[in-house]
Amino acid sequence: MALSYIGNIPNTHIRDHQRKRLYEAEEECSFWNDINVLSISDVKYLISSISAWAKIKPPTGILEGHTMVYATQDTISLPYPITKTLPYICHEMSHVINYNSDEADHHGRNFASTYLKVVRQFIGLKSYRELLESFRKHKVKFRRQKRNVKYYAVSHSDERRSQGQLRGYQQATNKYSG
Numbered sequence: 317m318a319l320s321y322i323g324n325i326p327n328t329h330i331r332d333h334q335r336k337r338l339y340e341a342e343e344e345c346s347f348w349n350d351i352n353v354l355s356i357s358d359v360k361y362l363i364s365s366i367s368a369w370a371k372i373k374p375p376t377g378i379l380e381g382h383t384m385v386y387a388t389q390d391t392i393s394l395p396y397p398i399t400k401t402l403p404y405i406c407h408e409m410s411h412v413i414n415y416n417s418d419e420a421d422h423h424g425r426n427f428a429s430t431y432l433k434v435v436r437q438f439i440g441l442k443s444y445r446e447l448l449e450s451f452r453k454h455k456v457k458f459r460r461q462k463r464n465v466k467y468y469a470v471s472h473s474d475e476r477r478s479q480g481q482l483r484g485y486q487q488a489t490n491k492y493s494g
């Protein structure tokens with residue numbers, strides 16, 4: 317088990333290869349300058365709102381003491397005033413959501429796409445776009461949104477048409493063979 321990880325988190329064998337790039341990308345976003353320290357009750361409210369939205373059990377919050385800032389599947393530690401701010405809470409809650417998913421990583425693709433969604437929902441569209449742009453600039457990888465399943469539905473007539481086109485193509489190419 318890696319000593320650099322605090323608490324009980326899944327998939328510690330997965331390398332945290334894009335952490336530095338992700339930190340650099342988020343720090344360039346204007347929403348990351350929001351240093352308005354929230355009250356304890358507002359922090360708790362935000363944690364429970366994000367949990368409800370993500371359909372996860374709200375994590376236990378460690379909101380005081382001189383300890384580390386971290387997140388696991390069931391705990392979020394935001395002990396210092398600077399961590400009781402909207403961008404910090406969105407970042408750490410994205411870890412909690414990510415650690416509750418099937419594809420948990422640390423600051424990988426799954427985390428980055430979760431973070432984008434949390435920012436979009438709880439900070440706003442402008443900040444989401446800014447983060448997306450910054451991820452692209454810093455080459456932070458994230459998962460694309462899943463496509464609508466309906467998109468893949470092919471009607472029988474479409475299928476026949478494409479088969480017909482394929483036959484037409486084969487006939488055309490056969491003309492030149494031999």
Ligand SMILES: [Zn+2]
Binds near residue numbers: 407411423
């Ligand atoms: Zn992080």
